[in-house]
Amino acid sequence: MDRIGWEIRNDIGIITIDNPPENYLEKPDFVPLEVLKKWTSYDYLRGLLITGTGKQFSGGGKLECLFSMINAKEDISAKISAGKKVLDFIENLNIPVISAIQGICFGGGLEIALACHIRICSENALFAFPETNFNLIPGLGGIIRSQELIGLPKSLKMILSGDMINAEDALEMKLVDFVVPKQKLFEFSFNFLLKITRDRPLEVIHAVMEVLRDARTLSVEDALKNETRLFCELALAEAGRRKSQE
Amino acid sequence: MKIQEYNTIKYLLTDAIGHLVLDQPPSNKMTLAFFDELNHLVQSVGETEGIKGMVISGNGRHFSSGTDLQGILNEIEQKAISDDSNRPVHVPDFLLKNYSSLRIIEQLSIPVVAAIRGACLGSAMELALFSHFRFCSEDAVFGLPESTFNLIPGLGGILKVSHLSGKAKTMELILGGNTFPASDALKFKLVDKILPKKELISKSIFFARSVSSGYRKEKRKLYLKNFF
Numbered sequence: 001m002d003r004i005g006w007e008i009r010n011d012i013g014i015i016t017i018d019n020p021p022e023n024y025l026e027k028p029d030f031v032p033l034e035v036l037k038k039w040t041s042y043d044y045l046r047g048l049l050i051t052g053t054g055k056q057f058s059g060g061g062k063l064e065c066l067f068s069m070i071n072a073k074e075d076i077s078a079k080i081s082a083g084k085k086v087l088d089f090i091e092n093l094n095i096p097v098i099s100a101i102q103g104i105c106f107g108g109g110l111e112i113a114l115a116c117h118i119r120i121c122s123e124n125a126l127f128a129f130p131e132t133n134f135n136l137i138p139g140l141g142g143i144i145r146s147q148e149l150i151g152l153p154k155s156l157k158m159i160l161s162g163d164m165i166n167a168e169d170a171l172e173m174k175l176v177d178f179v180v181p182k183q184k185l186f187e188f189s190f191n192f193l194l195k196i197t198r199d200r201p202l203e204v205i206h207a208v209m210e211v212l213r214d215a216r217t218l219s220v221e222d223a224l225k226n227e228t229r230l231f232c233e234l235a236l237a238e239a240g241r242r243k244s245q246e
Numbered sequence: 247m248k249i250q251e252y253n254t255i256k257y258l259l260t261d262a263i264g265h266l267v268l269d270q271p272p273s274n275k276m277t278l279a280f281f282d283e284l285n286h287l288v289q290s291v292g293e294t295e296g297i298k299g300m301v302i303s304g305n306g307r308h309f310s311s312g313t314d315l316q317g318i319l320n321e322i323e324q325k326a327i328s329d330d331s332n333r334p335v336h337v338p339d340f341l342l343k344n345y346s347s348l349r350i351i352e353q354l355s356i357p358v359v360a361a362i363r364g365a366c367l368g369s370a371m372e373l374a375l376f377s378h379f380r381f382c383s384e385d386a387v388f389g390l391p392e393s394t395f396n397l398i399p400g401l402g403g404i405l406k407v408s409h410l411s412g413k414a415k416t417m418e419l420i421l422g423g424n425t426f427p428a429s430d431a432l433k434f435k436l437v438d439k440i441l442p443k444k445e446l447i448s449k450s451i452f453f454a455r456s457v458s459s460g461y462r463k464e465k466r467k468l469y470l471k472n473f474f
Contacts (some may be wrong), residue, residue: 043416
């Protein structure tokens with residue numbers, strides 16, 4: 001397993017990619033799914049924050065690691081698929097997930113950021129998919145996720161050119177949701193998560209996240225129906241609560 | 247010309263443009279009776295011969311403050327059949343009908359413009375979001391406060407906001423539940439244009455008329471660009 005930190009503060013889980021200085025990722029599943037499931041199984045968790053140690057978010061996967069896996073005749077496709085499962089799990093979590101991105105956010109690092117629901121970065125952040133420079137492609141769903149987020153033309157340009165994008169441009173093209181000063185990044189991101197979750201019952205948070213997931217995975221008709229069903233469940237609970245207060 | 251009498255809605259059809267006015271001032275609360283009449287009206291709009299467009303607004307200072315919450319909670323409690331775990335196994339028909347009214351509005355082949363003054367909250371905002379265009383006055387106030395009552399928007403609000411403003415903003419607006427002014431609504435892409443209050447209704451009607459010929463929803467952005 002990669003060096004990854006985990007702690008819970010005010011019911012917010014914090015995952016820290018802890019392999020400084022560049023926070024390179026050694027495996028596609030930077031946190032094994034079983035570990036991540038265990039961490040997030042804490043019932044009171046209201047949000048998740050993903051960040052990196054030190055000056056960088058993550059430089060992504062290390063090419064040498066990939067080649068040494070190939071040389072060792074490891075099953076690459078199984079590794080990639082494990083990595084995809086981890087990112088899908090993060091994306092499908094029923095609590096808000098924010099990535100707080102400082103410095104470089106390349107390749108696999110960007111794949112992780114794209115699986116989060118909200119991206120907040122520092123003014124000095126840099127984003128890139130450098131894979132095509134090495135005759136590879138982003139392999140963990142980044143092509144699809146970036147296309148959904150910033151549209152096909154920008155996504156194509158970013159992936160095929162491998163060019164770096166700075167924080168200002170990333171905000172402009174909606175690759176990130178907020179840009180804040182470097183010193184304030186963690187505090188802002190953590191407080192943002194607290195602010196949007198603190199006063200809400202967990203059922204409401206879970207319901208909102210479920211509808212947002214439906215928006216991605218279901219037809220409009222089915223997503224709308226499920227939204228109404230969730231509303232109905234919450235309304236019944238609320239009606240009961242009001243009655244008991246009478 | 248007034249073509250149909252409703253108790254909670256005033257509906258006028260003038261020169262082939264329908265004008266639906268939420269008519270329970272001052273707050274134009276969306277009661278169960280309103281939703282029934284809305285359903286009847288939107289079904290008949292599609293069958294009105296020669297109709298070219300529709301404008302939706304509120305009587306008086308506000309568009310609408312949204313659903314009559316206690317009314318809807320009582321109705322759900324009576325109608326939703328619960329199993330032992332107190333979870334509904336059946337979503338009551340009236341709720342499905344409410345959201346199907348909004349879907350009908352969304353799918354009308356004529357332009358539908360929401361002209362918003364004052365408060366536009368909760369289900370009222372969802373009604374506006376299912377309209378094809380949203381114009382508002384400077385004093386308009388928006389919000390989806392459902393989560394502050396331990397609920398979520400139940401008529402497609404989350405999906406619509408997420409489509410227009412992105413996932414991050416949706417989570418912020420819906421979990422936060424705060425109201426926000428017209429200028430923010432414009433910034434978040436939830437309204438298309440802020441207009442002077444006095445011109446709001448007349449411009450909205452004029453706009454609906456001017457895009458009605460050969461109207462196609464996919465040309466939304468082009469219509470707005472050409473008109474303003």
